[in-house]
Amino acid sequence: DAGVTQSPTHLIKTRGQHVTLRCSPISGHKSVSWYQQVLGQGPQFIFQYYEKEERGRGNFPDRFSARQFPNYSSELNVNALLLGDSALYLCASSLANWQSYEQYFGPGTRLTVT
Amino acid sequence: EDKVVQSPLSLVVHEGDTVTLNCSYEVTNFRSLLWYKQEKKAPTFLFMLTSSGIEKKSGRLSSILVKKELFSILNITATQTGDSAIYLCAVDRGSEKLVFGKGTKLTVNP
Numbered sequence: 001d002a003g004v005t006q007s008p009t010h011l012i013k014t015r016g017q018h019v020t021l022r023c024s025p026i027s028g029h030k031s032v033s034w035y036q037q038v039l040g041q042g043p044q045f046i047f048q049y050y051e052k053e054e055r056g057r058g059n060f061p062d063r064f065s066a067r068q069f070p071n072y073s074s075e076l077n078v079n080a081l082l083l084g085d086s087a088l089y090l091c092a093s094s095l096a097n098w099q100s101y102e103q104y105f106g107p108g109t110r111l112t113v114t
Numbered sequence: 115e116d117k118v119v120q121s122p123l124s125l126v127v128h129e130g131d132t133v134t135l136n137c138s139y140e141v142t143n144f145r146s147l148l149w150y151k152q153e154k155k156a157p158t159f160l161f162m163l164t165s166s167g168i169e170k171k172s173g174r175l176s177s178i179l180v181k182k183e184l185f186s187i188l189n190i191t192a193t194q195t196g197d198s199a200i201y202l203c204a205v206d207r208g209s210e211k212l213v214f215g216k217g218t219k220l221t222v223n224p
Contacts, residue, residue: 004156033212042118042202042214043157056211088155092212102148102162103212108155 002027004093004106012112013081021076021109025093031055032074033103034066035090043090049074078111086113116141120203120215128223131193135218137203138185145208147179147186152200152217160188160201193222 005024013019025032031050035043048056049068063079072093078085088110092103117140127133139147146164150157161170166181174193179186190197200219204212 035212035214040216042204042216043212045211045213048211058211090156102159104159105150105156110155 004091004104006089006091006106006109008109009107010110010112012114014114015081015083017081018077018079019081019111021078021089021091021111022073023076023091023093023106024073025091026104029093029095029104030072031094032068032072033092033094034074034076035092036060037088037090037108039087046076081113083113086111116205116207116213118203118205118213118215120201120218122218123216124219124221126221126223127193129194131222132189132191133193133220135188135190135201135203135220136185137187137215139203139205139213140184141205141207141213143208144181145206148204148206148212149177149186149188150202150204152202153198157202190220193220195222195224198222 007022033048034046037043045058046060047066052068066076068074088108090108091106094103119138121136146162148162149160161177163179169178174191177188198221200217202217204214
């Protein structure tokens with residue numbers, strides 16, 4: 001079975017630009033969460049989507065937005081990029097039912113803002 | 115404010131050694147504690163702990179949660195160079211929002 005997939009793997013952008021990151025969850029998983037991992041830190045929660053609805057939002061500015069599609073894939077958008085947005089962006093999926101809610105991570109997208 | 119603290123932040127051992135990694139937490143609405151191994155990019159799921167005092171094992175790795183004292187440990191016996199990685203501890207507050215610690219960077223030398 002395919003795991004969580006993310007695209008692109010690497011991305012270089014200039015300050016002020018916009019970026020869209022994509023995530024496909026494990027088949028059957030309905031919940032997708034996004035995390036930002038800055039070098040030397042643990043991942044920080046950005047968003048969680050379940051059944052196309054936003055269920056949770058972390059402490060990130062409005063420049064960050066996301067959505068989930070009918071096939072449960074998801075996009076993370078970041079506007080007006082800042083140097084501090086340079087990080088590894090991780091997507092995680094889970095079944096999100098009462099029996100199983102372990103989150104499984106994708107390989108991440110490495111974003112560099114210059 | 116929710117907090118997950120891992121110690122030590124960095125550890126260097128020789129192959130064959132046993133290591134113990136620590137994770138303490140202060141969160142509201144605790145649901146579970148998860149351990150992940152991160153080698154290059156994707157954190158790989160190791161364990162999820164919900165009940166106190168019950169040890170989970172997978173090969174040379176084991177973990178236990180002590181809810182009363184708000185901590186968990188991850189043990190790795192007979193370490194190998196392939197165990198070199200960052201080990202992340204995260205707490206699920208019941209809303210699918212994981213709160214992560216900074217991680218412990220383990221280096222196993224031959």
